[in-house]
Amino acid sequence: MKRSILTVSLICATMSASAAEVAPTDVKFTDGAIAESLTGVAGDPIAGREVLGNRSLGNCVACHQVTDLSDVPFHGEIGPMLDGAGSRWSEAELRGIVANAKMMFPESLMPSFYRTDGYTRPGNAFTGEAADSTFGPLLTAQQVEDVVAYLATLKE
Amino acid sequence: MTRTGRITGLIGATALLAGTAFADPVDDTLVINEEIEMTTRAAAPAHLADTLDEVLSGWHFRNDDTRAMQADDFDNPGMIFVENAMTAWETVEGTEGKSCASCHGDAAESMKGVRAVYPKWNETAAEVRTLEMQVNACRTEQMGAEKWKYGGDEMVNMTALLASVSRGMPINVAIDGPAQATWEMGKEMYYTRYGQLELSCANCHEQNYGNMIRADHLSQGQINGFPTYRLKNTKLNGAHNRFKGCIRDTRAETFAEGSPEFIALELYVASRGNGLSVEGPSVRN
Numbered sequence: 001m002k003r004s005i006l007t008v009s010l011i012c013a014t015m016s017a018s019a020a021e022v023a024p025t026d027v028k029f030t031d032g033a034i035a036e037s038l039t040g041v042a043g044d045p046i047a048g049r050e051v052l053g054n055r056s057l058g059n060c061v062a063c064h065q066v067t068d069l070s071d072v073p074f075h076g077e078i079g080p081m082l083d084g085a086g087s088r089w090s091e092a093e094l095r096g097i098v099a100n101a102k103m104m105f106p107e108s109l110m111p112s113f114y115r116t117d118g119y120t121r122p123g124n125a126f127t128g129e130a131a132d133s134t135f136g137p138l139l140t141a142q143q144v145e146d147v148v149a150y151l152a153t154l155k156e
Numbered sequence: 157m158t159r160t161g162r163i164t165g166l167i168g169a170t171a172l173l174a175g176t177a178f179a180d181p182v183d184d185t186l187v188i189n190e191e192i193e194m195t196t197r198a199a200a201p202a203h204l205a206d207t208l209d210e211v212l213s214g215w216h217f218r219n220d221d222t223r224a225m226q227a228d229d230f231d232n233p234g235m236i237f238v239e240n241a242m243t244a245w246e247t248v249e250g251t252e253g254k255s256c257a258s259c260h261g262d263a264a265e266s267m268k269g270v271r272a273v274y275p276k277w278n279e280t281a282a283e284v285r286t287l288e289m290q291v292n293a294c295r296t297e298q299m300g301a302e303k304w305k306y307g308g309d310e311m312v313n314m315t316a317l318l319a320s321v322s323r324g325m326p327i328n329v330a331i332d333g334p335a336q337a338t339w340e341m342g343k344e345m346y347y348t349r350y351g352q353l354e355l356s357c358a359n360c361h362e363q364n365y366g367n368m369i370r371a372d373h374l375s376q377g378q379i380n381g382f383p384t385y386r387l388k389n390t391k392l393n394g395a396h397n398r399f400k401g402c403i404r405d406t407r408a409e410t411f412a413e414g415s416p417e418f419i420a421l422e423l424y425v426a427s428r429g430n431g432l433s434v435e436g437p438s439v440r441n
Contacts, residue, residue, distance in 0.1 A: 062369055076369045077368045119408075120348060121408045122407070122409065126405060127404070131409065
């Protein structure tokens with residue numbers, strides 16, 4: 001019973017995703033920003049907050065400090081603090097930075113969260129083995145939208 | 157400007173983490189067994205003059221308890237494995253009826269200083285050899301014994317013994333002459349951004365040493381302390397094992413221990429620590 005509901009919802013998710021979703025290789029950048037939503041579905045800031053703090057999702061706090069995420073332990077000091085990011089950047093700029101920060105900042109250390117090509121020795125997650133046919137972007141298009149929606153709430 | 161940024165970052169981190177993280181390297185000195193004075197910070201070698209002022213042992217980036225463990229051989233769990241290797245040193249193996257000691261006598265005398273200059277060009281074989289390669293060459297060519305697995309327990313224990321008798325001596329690997337091409341290859345690897353996360357050695361260990369990445373305090377990635385006893389896996393770990401893990405953690409297809417790539421990277425990374433003391437077996441987290 002539970003399984004069949006899950007299957008149905010998965011199929012729905014796949015269908016709706018493939019209908020409107022922009023593939024990682026089709027993303028259009030303008031001055032490092034992405035004007036259009038990658039999915040056409042409004043981002044969910046609560047889901048985005050989870051992506052930022054969760055080690056197996058975005059793990060953004062590995063490098064960035066976010067006061068609003070102080071319930072999550074151990075924030076890194078590699079990238080800029082994200083407090084006020086929603087005031088400093090437009091939604092299109094945030095989307096571009098999350099998807100591929102190197103389009104705006106060529107030397108950035110930040111991984112590209114919605115990109116699938118141009119890597120040196122891409123691996124299969126953290127196995128140390130070569131990437132295989134399951135290789136995909138670090139976040140889904142909707143997760144990128146969720147992260148953008150959450151970042152937009154971080155006002156000065 | 158950079159300093160201000162870093163201080164601001166520190167204040168932020170302290171506020172967030174309730175004082176658990178002090179990101180700068182600890183100002184402390186290491187004397188082993190109240191006897192061997194270790195150089196854990198040194199002027200950067202000439203080839204890094206444009207990049208770093210000072211090179212720092214990873215010891216400075218670990219906490220008080222971890223640093224203290226390394227200061228006394230009775231507290232250093234790595235020394236248990238050195239004792240195992242001392243037994244192996246005396247053990248006859250192979251078709252020639254020899255042990256290491258048959259040719260080299262007392263390791264504490266004959267092997268003093270050897271660790272400090274490896275990886276090293278071997279004229280006869282016309283290759284850059286790591287210490288592991290030299291041990292295996294001895295085993296196959298002199299003893300008529302089987303090779304040890306590159307990153308296996310016997311090998312890492314033996315390299316711990318060899319490091320231990322050089323402790324306090326400065327790392328001094330040659331990077332010119334016939335070793336230069338290998339060194340250049342290692343340098344190129346050091347600055348290559350591997351994997352889906354696109355991180356090079358330099359991104360973390362040159363640009364961000366002293367900073368926290370999640371709960372990890374980034375060091376300069378020096379290998380003068382290898383093999384190192386890691387509290388994380390409670391065993392000795394060779395440098396190639398660490399390289400393999402680091403590149404894997406960039407979500408890359410990593411390289412094998414003993415591969416030409418890691419031999420080159422070891423030479424290059426070792427040369428970044430020229431001037432630091434041999435510390436193996438060190439203690440890290």
